[in-house]
Amino acid sequence: MFAANFEYHRAGSVAEARQLLAAHPGAKLLAGGHSLIPLLKLRLAAPEAVIDIGRIGELRGISNGGGALRIGALTTHAEIASSDAVKSGAAALAEAAGLIGDPAVRNRGTIGGNVAHADPASDLPTVLIALDATFTVNSPDGERSVSAADFFQGMMATALGEHDILTAVNVPAGGGGSAYVKFSHPASRYAVVGAAASLTVAGGTCTSASVAVGGATAVPARCASVEAALAGQALSADVIAAAAAAAGGDLGDDLLGDVFASGDYRRAVTPVYVQRALAAAAERAG
Numbered sequence: 001m002f003a004a005n006f007e008y009h010r011a012g013s014v015a016e017a018r019q020l021l022a023a024h025p026g027a028k029l030l031a032g033g034h035s036l037i038p039l040l041k042l043r044l045a046a047p048e049a050v051i052d053i054g055r056i057g058e059l060r061g062i063s064n065g066g067g068a069l070r071i072g073a074l075t076t077h078a079e080i081a082s083s084d085a086v087k088s089g090a091a092a093l094a095e096a097a098g099l100i101g102d103p104a105v106r107n108r109g110t111i112g113g114n115v116a117h118a119d120p121a122s123d124l125p126t127v128l129i130a131l132d133a134t135f136t137v138n139s140p141d142g143e144r145s146v147s148a149a150d151f152f153q154g155m156m157a158t159a160l161g162e163h164d165i166l167t168a169v170n171v172p173a174g175g176g177g178s179a180y181v182k183f184s185h186p187a188s189r190y191a192v193v194g195a196a197a198s199l200t201v202a203g204g205t206c207t208s209a210s211v212a213v214g215g216a217t218a219v220p221a222r223c224a225s226v227e228a229a230l231a232g233q234a235l236s237a238d239v240i241a242a243a244a245a246a247a248g249g250d251l252g253d254d255l256l257g258d259v260f261a262s263g264d265y266r267r268a269v270t271p272v273y274v275q276r277a278l279a280a281a282a283e284r285a286g
């Protein structure tokens with residue numbers, strides 16, 4: 001199927017993209033195109049103009065400073081998966097990026113496009129919520145920072161306004177261990193259920209735990225019961241298993257279901273993936 005006709009504009013800078021957005025109300029930004037192009041071809045979106053930001057150099061790359069990683073919105077999944085800075089500072093993020101789709105998707109798809117699209121089956125929103133990431137947004141009124149907890153607002157709905165450009169994702173780096181595991185859909189590799197855990201350990205006990213589950217609900221769910229069950233505990237296999245068992249209850253009542261996996265099935269497998277993510281994160285946290 002072909003997309004409806006649209007005007008194509010290529011921006012050379014964020015400032016130029018901003019001007020183009022102002023001149024073309026309802027325009028869509030194009031990054032890697034791996035979510036937007038299918039939507040256009042299925043005619044689920046039919047903007048009058050598409051603004052290609054894919055070659056804006058200032059939106060690409062990973063830097064490490066002040067205890068945080070700054071990842072430009074156009075950084076690809078493959079670049080994140082292979083980055084030594086991400087692997088050592090935010091292992092769950094490198095792990096999740098490396099599990100996305102296939103090599104073509106990982107080499108074209110970007111972190112900015114992934115989170116702006118906010119597909120409930122995407123991997124990166126889950127990890128970025130567990131890692132307490134923040135998003136840098138360039139808007140007509142200037143720049144603002146949005147926490148991951150506030151950024152994802154519903155199924156394919158985010159805090160981004162029509163004229164906003166996501167410029168970077170900022171991830172706290174180091175000081176613990178993190179991991180991401182998922183049950184992938186066998187065809188697309190999207191997450192049927194994905195679990196991210198971030199743990200810090202001092203003196204043999206858990207001093208902080210952050211756990212999120214995606215794929216099962218419209219927005220990844222933070223697992224408060226699991227986190228509470230780990231606080232102050234020595235992270236033995238039994239403690240982890242007992243804490244993970246509570247994860248299904250943290251998903252609420254509105255679970256996603258489709259022909260591949262019902263909501264009940266997603267709830268039932270969630271503790272298994274939370275347990276695996278916690279075990280891997282605990283090993284990394286030392």
Ligand SMILES: Cc1cc2nc3c(=O)[nH]c(=O)nc-3n(C[C@H](O)[C@H](O)[C@H](O)COP(=O)(O)OP(=O)(O)OC[C@H]3O[C@@H](n4cnc5c(N)ncnc54)[C@H](O)[C@@H]3O)c2cc1C
Nearest residue numbers: 029031032033034035036101109110113122123166189190
């Ligand atoms: C076969 C296939 C398998 C996939 N498997 C997975 C998977 O296993 N896990 C997973 O997480 N994802 C998966 N994806 C999705 C993939 O990660 C996409 O690349 C990603 O979701 C979108 O990134 P993109 O750069 O291609 O964005 P685009 O398609 O270019 O844009 C997506 C949306 O984000 C907006 N946007 C893009 N950049 C910005 C920005 N900087 N600021 C504001 N808005 C912006 C666009 O306007 C558009 O609405 C898969 C995709 C395909 C085609």
